[in-house]
Amino acid sequence: MYTVGLDADTRAYFTAATCAISLFIILSVNTPLKFFPIKIINEFLLFNKIKFKLKQNFDKNITFYLRNFIKYNKKEIKSVSVMENKNSSLKIQKGILTKNLRNTIILNSFQCSMIIGIILSDGWIQKRKNWNPRIGFKQSIKNFEFFWNVFTQLSHLCSGYPWLTKNWKRGKLFFGVEFNTRQLKSLNEIYILFHSESNNNKKVIKSELYDYFDFIVLAYWIMGDGAKKNKGLTLCTDSFSCKEVIILINIMKIKFDINSSIHKEKNNYRIYINKSELNKILPKILPYFVKSSLYKISL
Numbered sequence: 680m681y682t683v684g685l686d687a688d689t690r691a692y693f694t695a696a697t698c699a700i701s702l703f704i705i706l707s708v709n710t711p712l713k714f715f716p717i718k719i720i721n722e723f724l725l726f727n728k729i730k731f732k733l734k735q736n737f738d739k740n741i742t743f744y745l746r747n748f749i750k751y752n753k754k755e756i757k758s759v760s761v762m763e764n765k766n767s768s769l770k771i772q773k774g775i776l777t778k779n780l781r782n783t784i785i786l787n788s789f790q791c792s793m794i795i796g797i798i799l800s801d802g803w804i805q806k807r808k809n810w811n812p813r814i815g816f817k818q819s820i821k822n823f824e825f826f827w828n829v830f831t832q833l834s835h836l837c838s839g840y841p842w843l844t845k846n847w848k849r850g851k852l853f854f855g856v857e858f859n860t861r862q863l864k865s866l867n868e869i870y871i872l873f874h875s876e877s878n879n880n881k882k883v884i885k886s887e888l889y890d891y892f893d894f895i896v897l898a899y900w901i902m903g904d905g906a907k908k909n910k911g912l913t914l915c916t917d918s919f920s921c922k923e924v925i926i927l928i929n930i931m932k933i934k935f936d937i938n939s940s941i942h943k944e945k946n947n948y949r950i951y952i953n954k955s956e957l958n959k960i961l962p963k964i965l966p967y968f969v970k971s972s973l974y975k976i977s978l
């Protein structure tokens with residue numbers, strides 16, 4: 680990519696555009712995640728098929744997210760590194776499967792705990808009448824490493840690759856990535872765990888969650904909804920009622936001897952775990968953390 684003779688803003692525009700190729704192109708190919716070299720600007724134009732159009736005024740948010748992603752991974756702007764779990768590989772089964780084949784797709788204990796962890800945070804589980812449930816998960820581009828970790832572990836539940844999303848929030852354009860699983864019989868147990876009789880689209884916290892709660896659940900919950908605060912940790916449980924938050928606090932106390940408290944912010948209830956209590960569980964949850972989420976637990 681030659682930018683000789685261009686002013687600084689134009690060079691930054693083309694640099695961000697070509698970096699976008701190297702980051703996003705992995706969503707459409709089934710290859711190991713290594714370093715993706717810079718592509719020329721003509722290749723970027725081909726990305727119209729995934730709802731990404733090159734405009735005369737390149738959105739500044741794309742530049743912001745890509746620069747921060749590259750800066751965090753400490754790589755040169757000529758390449759973007761995305762980490763893939765070394766112990767996993769993509770096992771996507773494309774196309775239509777018969778009912779009998781779909782019913783043979785099951786979860787192991789690790790995947791079950793992971794799904795519960797992401798549902799406690801940004802994930803969701805949906806079910807249409809007379810259909811089996813499916814899992815959905817979405818993250819911002821800046822959380823791509825965490826997102827890809829989840830997808831590679833659950834790829835055998837999916838019929839295709841993730842896709843790009845964009846939405847406006849507080850007057851700013853944000854880009855993300857999202858995937859859905861197939862509608863599977865094996866997800867019914869988790870659906871019942873979070874199912875609300877009064878509202879099928881609202882996830883609820885029940886005391887039965889205690890039987891499923893482990894350090895894998897806690898690790899993925901923190902990676903999804905945790906936030907560093909005063910050297911401790913806040914879990915953003917904004918979508919849950921005060922009663923549900925108390926259930927979660929009691930589960931963690933009985934299971935892991937974690938003493939936590941409720942902090943009310945506006946009309947929402949959040950869980951706060953101080954530094955000394957967080958230190959109790961760090962050795963147990965660290966093995967499941969991706970590098971880009973370590974800041975949430977003050978590492």
